[in-house]
Amino acid sequence: MLTLPKSWMTLFSVILMLAAMLAGCGPGSNTAATEQENSPSSASPSASAPAASKGPAKIVVTYFPYADHLFALGKADAVAGVVNLKSLRDFTVYDPFLKDGRIADLGDQANFEKIVALNSDLIIASQADAPNLDQLSKIAKTVTVNATLNWQETIRGVAAAVGEEAQAEQYISQFLKKQAEASAAIEQSGEKGKSALFLMPWKKSFTYWSGSRMSLYYEKLGFRPFEGMSNVGEITIEGISKLDPEYIFIGKDYTNSSEITLKDLETNPVWNSLSTVKNKKMFVVDTEILGPLAMGQFKGLTYMQQLFTGGKAK
Known part of the structure; x- marks a missing residue:
């Protein structure tokens, strides 16, 4: 059902490169x-x-x-x-x-x-x-x-x-405030603890992000991850069906390299059989909110807060 991808998209592959570099820095490199x-x-x-x-x-x-x-x-x-x-x-x-x-x-x-x-x-x-x-x-x-x-x-x-040290602390403080607001919105909606899958179309299947890679959404906002999934990997529509997530957040294919388009999914019988799709809990998002950078994650918090305020996600 799950396989590791053979290649990564530009923005997200940099994380693996960094891990290799940091391993060589040693514990004393602070x-x-x-x-x-x-x-x-x-x-x-x-x-x-x-x-x-x-x-x-x-x-x-x-x-x-x-x-x-x-x-x-x-x-x-x-x-x-x-x-x-x-x-x-x-x-x-x-x-x-x-x-x-x-x-x-x-x-x-x-x-x-x-x-x-x-x-x-x-x-x-x-x-x-x-x-x-x-x-x-x-x-x-x-x-x-x-x-x-x-x-x-x-x-x-x-x-x-x-x-600009003071400005950095101010930005981080604003981020943490937005994080608390988004978490509260999800909890008040009654959706905290629901399973979620974060995807992007990739070649003939999908790339997913999970685990510590998506700790902002799982650990901080309270979505439930799926056990046994790596931080990043590939998954088919059939694999998604077996997981049966309660929420799907699907990023736009900014690489234009996927053979699967969001338009194609609208007529795909397996995709349309997903309970997530039937329950209208599949959301197309700007892909940067799935990434590791400051502005993309801040945008992701704003999106989640708005989505779960006033029952919009129900």
Whole structure:
């Protein structure tokens, strides 16, 4: 019924890459951000150096999730260029920041010529950029923020790099408040503890996300996961039928690589036989709410709060 996928979509595959990188860092690697001066050695955490009151005016980001963090911190106007910017263009939550085309796409890999042309005064990198740090630090002040699986940790590192620590704490506080409101809405609706499956069409079947990968929705909001499912995998329509979830949240196929479309599902007899579909508890969602980044998860909380307020999900 369940099999591991042979390939991952761009945004979500980065989590597996990070896990491998973090395994090599060792338990003593607790530094959130380090500053790279014009020398091969890294210095102290950037938080130890006072930032200018207005912060950097032009920032280059070599790891696209950190652009999400800067947007959340209200620093969108300072973002001049992002490596792999296309990974953000697929998600509507970033439309307000990208629609004018002002932010330069620096390609799939760091393009030094393009970075130089932007004349930035700060480059924010991750530990995956270690081979390029010497070159980057010759272009502009470069700060490394260690990527982790928790955006609340990394947004603090990014905030320290730009002198916006208070703004990061405010954003996290707002997130936790929204989380409590969404959880209360689901509980008041009487739907807390109901089983839920989070999917996206993928090739001839579906990709699902579960376990710790979806802890926001399972542990924090109170949906019930299915035992034995990995954090991410593939599942067929028949497999979904056997699970018989009480709720299905299906993300849009932003990759356009699936042979199954949402339109096709409307006439699929197996899909239409699902109790979830019959009970009208299948919801099509923007795929970023299934992802690991700050703005997508905040959007997910807002969506759930609205959905379960006033009996809309019943």
